[in-house]
Amino acid sequence: MLQELADLMKLEEGSPQSFRVRAYEKAVGAIRELTSDVAGMTARELEALDGVGASTAKKIRVYVETGTIERVEKLRQKYPPSFVQLTKIPGLGPKTAVMLRDRLGIEDVEQLRAALEAEKLRDLPGMGAKSEEKIAHGLERLGLHGKDRRTPIQEAMPIARELLAEVEALPQVRRAEYCGSLRRFRETIGDIDIVAASTDPAPVMAAFLELPIVHEVIGQGDTKSSVLTASGLQIDLRVVAPSEFGAATLYFTGSKQHNIELRQRAIDRGWTLNEYALADAETEETVASRTEKAIYEALGLPFIAPELREGIGEIAAAEAGSLPRLVEEKDIKGDLHVHSTWSGDGRSSLDDMVRAGADRGLQYIAITEHAENLAINGLSRDEVRSEANEIARLRNEYPDLTILHGSELNIGPDGTLDYDMDFLMAFDWCVASVHSHFDLPAAAHTERLLAAIAHPAVNVIGHPTGRMIGRRPGIDFDLAAVLDAAAETDTALEINCHLDRLDLPSDLLRQARERTDVKFIISTDSHHTREYRHLQWGVKNARRGWIDKRQIANTWPKRKFLKWAARA
């Protein structure tokens, strides 16, 4: 409701940056990060939140009690959804939308289309034939890539990496980095931002605009250009001097709120921070600019990892020295969710999977084929016994690698698992996952998860929400109850590395971050040898979730881990 209020206020105030709009958006951010239910908070408790004042606290209370906010109702009358839709058109902002209504009586997209065809826009103040053309073009893009459309990370990441490689390969480019929400590792991306360091920007810009992926140029300048791919994904390239690279990546990585807080911090010290440098406000002398680390240090802060830069308290935590100890890829000592061709959907042989795990320097792995209840992909009991013999052979071949014989069980709609108790207890390691019946009510999902967590054979709950980013929402369940049960039984929760899963999602991880009694396992869920390298994504997701690495059980050395796994 507050977000809608912010959006409507953009129209009312004629600016997306009006102070009132920004205040509402800040309040939205504060509430989004709450771990407790906002409905249960008093006005006084709400006001204690950073960014929520008396006015917003009152609105929240009224909304909780009556289900409506008068201000929103009035604004909805004035700006109905069909009118608000106009501002979703790229290049068309609140000022223009309101003027179109005042001057031409345009109330919705259809009327705008008619006015464009009749060439009525070009006679309006501040507009001309080109503006008309721009808006007409923006209208075409609305379906393909409106302001609200976000691209799933698994779609954007490979494009960004390839693009980055091409930019880095240009002879004039010293170094380059992808920034924006992709570097912060959000699960959906608005656009791809690339920053390049060069003393000679013109050829870099020219080469960028000529790349095969560029379908359309929507803006080009000396140091900044924006293009669209054929699928409508926007890519921005910014070229800065090498000495400015740190300031530029900091700025383009954001988030917006993080930048605002950093800049406020600069102002408090008599400095100013922009994409070129942290500099003295009076003399304009540079304080720091080459690296992000130098800028943070000048501002009295330790380096803040990109995954944390959401403007949700990371700067205060950094100042207080209370940031979590973040996991890194090299900390991970074992992979506890690995398939082979024994599973119907596995694509590398067991021998290859084990060899690849050993080659990566893993100290322990768990082979976890699908279980019998997963119709096509699961293993019968006989197959499980046969694979056990193969694993015994491989243990001899790889004496330094501990190979756990595991299974990925299916949590049924009633919480029951595959096989039977005796059979299950013979496994070294069990992952239990939801693979079906995604549309039950939340209470039923909570019950089935609690049942699986309570089962003595289960070590970890696999991809707990079952969501597929951009395709399928996760199951809804009572997170607090699941965390309580996981802590009670010492059952871990998985952080699945697949880019289309990232499950648990980082927002749920953040809600769990104060639960230091809960363990997590970062698993690749590999079905092919090359998927081991997906580990990096699970690591980034855990970092984004503010999870302290001491709670991630597969960072532990082999002895500690095996002792815990056997006990659990």
Add this chain to the structure above:
DNA sequence: GCCGTTTTCGGCCCGACTGTTTTCAGTCG
């Protein structure tokens, strides 16, 4: 609308690009 280790009033992050203007408004990030 929010906020305060100079402030309870008067500030609030900063700049590129476009299209329209002769110095700026709108949009965007």
